Amino acid sequence: MDDPLVVLFAAVAIIGAVSAHLQHDRFNKLIAVGITFGGIVPFIVDRGYLDVxxxxxxxxxxxxxxxxxxCRRETCDT
Amino acid sequence: MLGEILHILTAAVIAWVLFVTVDIFFRLPERGGVSGASAIARDIEASGGALAGGNMMGNIVCSPDASAGTLLAACGVYVAGIPGGLAAALMVFIGNRICHDPGYAGTTGAVLATFVIYAFTQVGFAATDFIAGMVIAILTIQGLSHIHASRLLAQLWRLRQ
Amino acid sequence: MIALYIVAVIAVFAVCRASIEKNTGRKLPYVNVMNFAIAGAIVLLLDHPLSLVAAAAYFVGSTLEANAIASTYAGGVRRG
Known part of the structure; x- marks a missing residue:
């Protein structure tokens, strides 16, 4: 993995993290957390930790x- | 460099035709397979798209169908040849069952794509071209314009009926 | 090698579109494009038999996540 790829995959993770902070809806927050994970997993694979x-x-x-x-249970209770 | 880009674009067209044909043959645009797919179809229709195309896009999101089968079959052929593609088909089948999807579109698509991609690797294409091509193909369906993509899929669905 | 760059650029593009979109139902297809791109990138980064298993596990896992979010968003048929 060379420098442009590091920048691109890191951009995926950082956009996901910032978007998780800015969203208000709980579904959108969960989707953004999933995006963050999608940006992190190429770095794990690049080091060779496939089992992780x-x-x-x-x-x-x-x-x-x-x-x-x-989340659903809290909304049902209130 | 230029030849590789042309190979990737050709592979994208082949993968697009392959997975759209298999999906429409297995009647994915008819209805949302799970409740989430119907919700996505309703939202796409509310923004100006067509309901049949929205159903198919919702099914692609909610369950591994022929597009996922094509991508994983390309990965399998790249890693281990035809046995890798068949192993990918088995994993797509397991994924279908985990996601409560009763269909066989993903498994059929993966097995079909394994042989198509293996045939193309014999005539000068690399399996990596098909991985990138499949990502471009799914981008044209799901990522550029939901309105136009769903109308196009609805027209193809009317053609099949 | 150019295939890996194309896949990474498509992932960033899909993430930008997904972050801009407000509606949850229309956000999920963009996230699906990103999942395809990352699953392809896993295999392109490391040519090893286990990377096929990793790509399949990532793809099935993220599809299951999208399925759960979408069905809860739809109103939740399976009430736990």
Missing amino acids: AIAISLIIPITTIIMLLI
């Missing part, structure tokens, strides 16, 4: 689903 990439590719969606369940 597989593991967190499966953990992050499960985390998102659990967060969705928690």
